[in-house]
Amino acid sequence: MSKDKDHPLITLARTGDTAAYAKLVEKYQHMVFTLALKLVGRSEDAQEVAQDAFLKAYQALNSFKGESKFSTWLYKITYHKGLDLLKKRKRTVATDSIDEGFNINIPSLENTWDALEKKEQSETIKKAVDELQAADAIVITLFYFEELSLNEIAVVLSLTPNAVKVKVFRARKRLAHVLRSKLEPEIIEGYEAYN
Amino acid sequence: MKKQEAKELNAFLEKTTKALELEKAPKGFVRSVMQQVELQKENTHSIGYIPLVSKTLWIGIGCAVVALFWFLGFGRNHTSTDWFSTFKLNTIGNMDAFNSFSNSLSVSDSTIYALSGLLVFLGIQVIYLKQFFAKREVLL
Numbered sequence: 001m002s003k004d005k006d007h008p009l010i011t012l013a014r015t016g017d018t019a020a021y022a023k024l025v026e027k028y029q030h031m032v033f034t035l036a037l038k039l040v041g042r043s044e045d046a047q048e049v050a051q052d053a054f055l056k057a058y059q060a061l062n063s064f065k066g067e068s069k070f071s072t073w074l075y076k077i078t079y080h081k082g083l084d085l086l087k088k089r090k091r092t093v094a095t096d097s098i099d100e101g102f103n104i105n106i107p108s109l110e111n112t113w114d115a116l117e118k119k120e121q122s123e124t125i126k127k128a129v130d131e132l133q134a135a136d137a138i139v140i141t142l143f144y145f146e147e148l149s150l151n152e153i154a155v156v157l158s159l160t161p162n163a164v165k166v167k168v169f170r171a172r173k174r175l176a177h178v179l180r181s182k183l184e185p186e187i188i189e190g191y192e193a194y195n
Numbered sequence: 196m197k198k199q200e201a202k203e204l205n206a207f208l209e210k211t212t213k214a215l216e217l218e219k220a221p222k223g224f225v226r227s228v229m230q231q232v233e234l235q236k237e238n239t240h241s242i243g244y245i246p247l248v249s250k251t252l253w254i255g256i257g258c259a260v261v262a263l264f265w266f267l268g269f270g271r272n273h274t275s276t277d278w279f280s281t282f283k284l285n286t287i288g289n290m291d292a293f294n295s296f297s298n299s300l301s302v303s304d305s306t307i308y309a310l311s312g313l314l315v316f317l318g319i320q321v322i323y324l325k326q327f328f329a330k331r332e333v334l335l
Contacts, residue, residue: 018232025225033220047221054228055235106203113211121214129215144212169201176204179211 006070014061021061025054028071031146032078038129038137039082049085053078068155072148075156079138109176112183128178136171143168 004010006027012020032053037046056077057064064073116124129137142148142156150168154161248256 016236018229018236021232022225022229025228029220029224029228030217033224034218037218043221046218047224050220050224051228051231055231058232059235106200106207110207110210113207118214121211122216125211125215140208140212141215144208145215145217172201172204172208175208 004066004069007066010061010064010070013058021058024070028074029054031071032074034141035075035078035138036082038141039079039134040085041134045085045089049078049081053081056081068152071146072152072155075142075146075148076158079156080158106176109180109183113179124179124182128175128182131178132171132174135167136174139164139167139171140175143171 006024009020009024013024029050033046033050036049036053037043040046040049053074057074060077064070113121129140132140138157139153142153143150148156150161150164153159153168154164157164157167159167
């Protein structure tokens, strides 16, 4: 618990200080909303899931023992709330079939990436992650953006760390594949200009 | 070679995802969540635990029971037992009907063992299920 920076706010919120909890909501609103959106796909649904997750977290605040970070615990609640909504709508988390049979020329991709403007980079990676299936997008967001460890992602997704490792490996390959398709026109353009 | 490729890919994706921005929660999201939190807090207060039998009533019941036993123990000498003997309280415990039933009923040892086993496993399951649902309630 002591390693968690949110500990003072959690302690205050437990005593009924809603202003302290509002600060936690403020801090994690975008990440929780992003996770929910990656999972359920629609903005309205994501808002419902994010709201439910924060409410559930407030209700269960006294049962939070601090075995993991508050954020990990909150993402786990969000993930399960998202699954509940998908179940209610009779939908499932979309996953790709295993597709590892493609080679990626990283140096060429990297050169093209570096040549892009910052705004273009931001748009390209956003589009690429949006094109991924929900399960991959969540893993990529948690691993690269939120920089959670494999063990922490395992807690969020209720999986073993080894299963998460495999998921990260596959999601990484798929993202690289999508990125390559996004950057291909730029690569060809650069090649033609060079010749 | 494959390890090197994976390493390069990881480094490249680390670089690219730095440009990734979070989706923005809708405006007024925090306010809307906090309104619901406040509402929930009020509801929790208004449906606070109220015991079915209040403390005063329990004290009253306790006093009545003590008074009844005192009356049965000490006050009986001063009252007539004519009507009291009609209850035939001294026959309680002579379960004649039950005895005749149990004499005719024979249960084999294996049935008793099976029933005991079933009870033990049922007991374990109740504890396990209680823990499972308690955990699930907290998480979901």
